[in-house]
Amino acid sequence: MKNTHTKTLAAMLLLALPALAEHTVIMPPELAPAPGAAAPMFSPGILADGTLYVSGELGTDLKTRQIPDEFEQEVKNSLGAIGLILKKAGMDYSSVVSVTVYLSDMELFARMNAVYATFFKDPRPARATIGVAKLANAKARIEISVIAK
Numbered sequence: 001m002k003n004t005h006t007k008t009l010a011a012m013l014l015l016a017l018p019a020l021a022e023h024t025v026i027m028p029p030e031l032a033p034a035p036g037a038a039a040p041m042f043s044p045g046i047l048a049d050g051t052l053y054v055s056g057e058l059g060t061d062l063k064t065r066q067i068p069d070e071f072e073q074e075v076k077n078s079l080g081a082i083g084l085i086l087k088k089a090g091m092d093y094s095s096v097v098s099v100t101v102y103l104s105d106m107e108l109f110a111r112m113n114a115v116y117a118t119f120f121k122d123p124r125p126a127r128a129t130i131g132v133a134k135l136a137n138a139k140a141r142i143e144i145s146v147i148a149k
Contacts, residue, residue: 023048028084030062045085052089056102056143057081058135067139071108075115078144083119086148093119095148099127102143106131112142 026045033040045054059074060067062081068074086092099120103112109129125146135143 026052026054026085026089028088030084031081034065044081045089047089050149052086052091052095052146052148054082054085054146054148056100056136056145057085058137058140058143060137060140067137067141071111071141072115074140075112075142078142079115079119082144082146086146089148091148094121096120096125096146097149098147099125100145101127101129102132102135102145103129104132104135104141108141 024047025043026047027043031044042055044057045052047053057078058067059077060081061073061077068077083093086095101112101116103109106129112129135141
């Protein structure tokens with residue numbers, strides 16, 4: 001009887017482990033909302049069981065909070081924000097295993113790729129690049145999301 005209860009308890013604990021998994025919000029101070037601004041509807045990053053899930057990052061300039069006119073700078077800003085999130089989680093670009101790039105104009109693919117290659121070295125992460133009609137900011141041309149481990 002005792003052995004049956006022990007096995008049952010062990011099985012229940014194993015089933016409950018995913019529910020007990022800790023989710024930690026990763027919020028670099030550089031990406032925090034300005035004082036008095038409304039709280040964002042999402043977290044820049046969530047660390048769960050050693051895996052970091054990074055929300056889509058636009059190429060917004062951290063000082064002006066604007067999308068730059070130059071596309072290459074927009075890509076650098078997006079990847080730079082991702083770098084801040086990775087660093088806050090104790091990771092770097094080499095920790096990234098998957099990247100999703102959203103482009104509002106697929107004609108920008110080669111230009112995006114040229115900047116991207118300066119951030120990710122071999123072996124590069126798995127990646128999908130998706131053409132979209134619009135992004136959350138009407139001026140934005142790129143949004144990038146990553147998963148890191």
